[in-house]
Amino acid sequence: SxxxxxxxxHTDQAETKINKEIYGHFAEHLGRCIYGGIYVGENSDISNTRGFRDDVIVALQEMDIPVLRWPGGCFGDTYHWKDGIGPKDERPSMVNIHWGGVTEDNSFGTHEFLDFCEIIGAEPYININVGSGTVREASEWVEYVTSSNVSPMTDLRKKNGREEPWDVKYWGIGNENWGCGGNMTPEYYADLYNRFASYCGGAQYKIAGGPNVADYNWMEVLMQKTMRHPHLVQGVSLHAYTFTTAWEDKGHATDFGEKEWISVLNNTLNMETLVNRHSTIMDKYDPAKRVGLIVDEWGNWFNVEEGTNPGFLYQQNTLRDALVAGINLNIFNNHADRVKMSNIAQTVNVLQSVILTKEDEMVLTPTYYVFKMYSVHQDATLxxxxxxxxxxxxxxxxxxxxxxxxxxxxxxxxxxxxxxxxxxxxxxxxxxxxxxxxxxxxxxxxxxxxxxxxxxxxxxxxxxxxxxxxxxxxxxxxxxxxxxxxxxxxxx
Ligand code: AHR
Missing domain, CATH: 2.60.40.1180 (Golgi alpha-mannosidase II)
Structure with missing residues (x-):
């Protein structure tokens, strides 16, 4: 030839389902992702539905977004959900310690997130606070959202305007607990995970905070300790970002030549090695592949755009980002027997976004078009x-x-x-x-x-x-x- x-x-050998959740996204209270990007409030001049930007709603619907992770990220382990419910003018504010030290007014909380997910047709994935939260807060959040029993939490939900429980399947328990989520050892975190998960029975699909990149020891310890109680764990997360060179040298998002082109593509291909090696460890404890590898943070991380708040992680998105998205999504498809969900970071205005906004304007990035193109793989057979x-x-x-x-x-x-x-x-x-x-x-x-x-x-x-x-x-x-x-x- x-x-x-x-x-x-080998069409005759096709049998593994590509979960639609592999095409998932992540929205954190970080920079202009939620505020300005997704939510502008009902009184904004920008066209909105109950405060959510109409242009962003339509774009996400047309991209066929299957699942959205929230509220963090590092923010997640600082978030106290009860501060984000009830009348907006009575909600206490907080300081977003990880992302620019800005004041968070809590006007976007549990009801707003779940309302937004219903509008865009995405499954919600809520990440619970382990780092600075309590087991009680966690278990009450699950009850507030998912329970149909009579209880103080469900009464509170009804008082806040939501009669029926929401159908929230995916719950993360902690985020990057080796770092911003409490700087824990894997042994300590795995014990904490078991404890939190024990009291979050209403959470159908519980995801443990997994390793950073190639921290295979974290995966080993976590699997070994959590799999003693297999009903407590349905997924383990993996975070792996792509830099031009390394964390210390992230590189420029738009101003680059062929050297930086190949360097980024070469680095992103490492995802295949990570998925393979973490899967091998998971296979030891879970040969039936019941537990999903949930790559709930991935994508390009470059230097912030000049003149923008360094804590807001705003970057542009080129054809190179399209290649990175295409390669990673191919990798996840090809490993659909173990990879059950992935969430690119982050939906709007942060890192490798599918959408960028500036006041009332919106841009769809090259990455957006990859997700739109690849949506044909959602729930297809590999x-x-x-x-x-x-x-x-x-x-x-x-x-x-x-x-x-x-x-x-x-x-x-x-x-x-x-x-x-x-x-x-x-x-x-x-x-x-x-x-x-x-x-x-x-x-x-x-x-x-x-x-x-x-x-x-x-x-x-x-x-x-x-x-x-x-x-x-x-x-x-x-x-x-x-x-x-x-x-x-x-x-x-
Ligand atoms: O996506 C930005 C940050 O990257 C997240 O908050 C954190 O989990 C990770 O370090």
């Missing part, structure tokens, strides 16, 4: 695939040219492919065993420059476009992937 890469899809591809190399770094995943749903096969090479197109031959498909169509995200981004008041330079593909012949299809692109091919 003349193709440079080949992808063989197709095991063999990929043979070249290397793209520069500056002592070497990455695969093509990165891919594939799924099937309702008779449609969806293949998402990234061409990591910013200079050259790549032909790929796709072979689909045991099937003949009559039609093929495609979509593409690319741009003429690797650091193009969408900006306020300007025409979009990176978006989702139709992409023409030839008809498959005898179960084979050859596609030319343009340089630096994310491509979807669908066959039926």
């Amino acid at each position: 003349f193709a440079q890469s080949t992808l063989t899809l 197709i095991p695939a063999n990929l043979k591809t070249d290397k793209y190399e520069l500056d002592g770094k070497s990455v695969p040219t093509v990165h891919a995943s594939a799924s099937t749903k309702n008779g449609v096969v969806s293949i998402t492919m990234c061409n990591l090479n910013p200079n050259k197109s790549e032909t790929i031959e796709i072979e689909i065993t045991g099937n003949d498909f009559a039609s093929a169509n495609g979509q593409i995200i690319t741009s003429d420059k690797m650091n193009n981004y969408n900006d306020f008041g300007k025409q979009e330079t990176v978006s989702l476009k139709d992409f023409e593909v030839a008809k498959p012949k005898n179960g084979k299809l050859t596609v030319e992937l343009p340089s630096k692109s994310v491509v979807l091919v669908q066959l039926q």
Whole structure:
């Protein structure tokens, strides 16, 4: 074959479900994510529904957001939920110690979050305070939200305007408890987790605060201690961000060249190693893969945009971010037997956002279009695939040219492919065993420059476009992937 890469899809072996929650998001009380980004209040001049921005609502609905994590992050272990319920003018304020030391007026609380989730059609995922909270607070929060019994907590909920309980499945117990969530040892945290989880019975799917990046000891200790009581744990989280070089040298979000391009892609590919190695540890204690690996914070973390509050973590988002999103989502798809949810950080105006806002203006980022394109994988069945591809190399770094995943749903096969090479197109031959498909169509995200981004008041330079593909012949299809692109091919 003349193709440079080949992808063989074993449709006959498709069996693992790609949970729609893999396409999840995260919204923290941080900078302008909640206030200004999602919530502007009923009295704002910006068009809103009960205080939530209408433009953001529509954008998230059209992206098909499946799940949203809240209220933190580091903020989560400072948050006392009872301060965020009841009449807004009576809610006490607090200082957001982790993020700029700003005053939080608690006008966006439990009711507002769950109302917002209902409007956008996302499953809520609530993260409970372990670092500075009590077991009682935690257990009462779960009761307040999920119980239909008669109790002081459910009476309080009804008094605050919500008669029926909410259906909240996902509950995180603590966040980064090795760091901002209390600087604990894994032994201490795992014991605390068991204690908190014991009193949060109404929380159906409980997620333990897992390791930072490659802290395999944290995973080992946590699994060993929590799996003594398997009913207490349904998921374990993993946090891993991508930097240009390292935490100490995060790099620029938009001003970069090819060296920084390959460096970011090379670093983000480490997610595959992390998922594999953490899964191996989980397999020891949970060979049936009942416990989900929940990658509830991931994405690019660059230096904050010049002139913005350093505590607000605001950064722009280029075509490079689209590649990073595409690669990671492919990795999560390919490991859908263990990865049950992921939440990119963070939805609006913080780190690798899908949406940026400035006053009443809104921008959809390249990352947004990847989530929109990849939404075809939500609740589809993973197709095991063999990929043979070249290397793209520069500056002592070497990455695969093509990165891919594939799924099937309702008779449609969806293949998402990234061409990591910013200079050259790549032909790929796709072979689909045991099937003949009559039609093929495609979509593409690319741009003429690797650091193009969408900006306020300007025409979009990176978006989702139709992409023409030839008809498959005898179960084979050859596609030319343009340089630096994310491509979807669908066959039926
Ligand atoms: O997403 C920003 C911060 O990164 C989160 O609050 C924290 O959990 C992580 O360190």
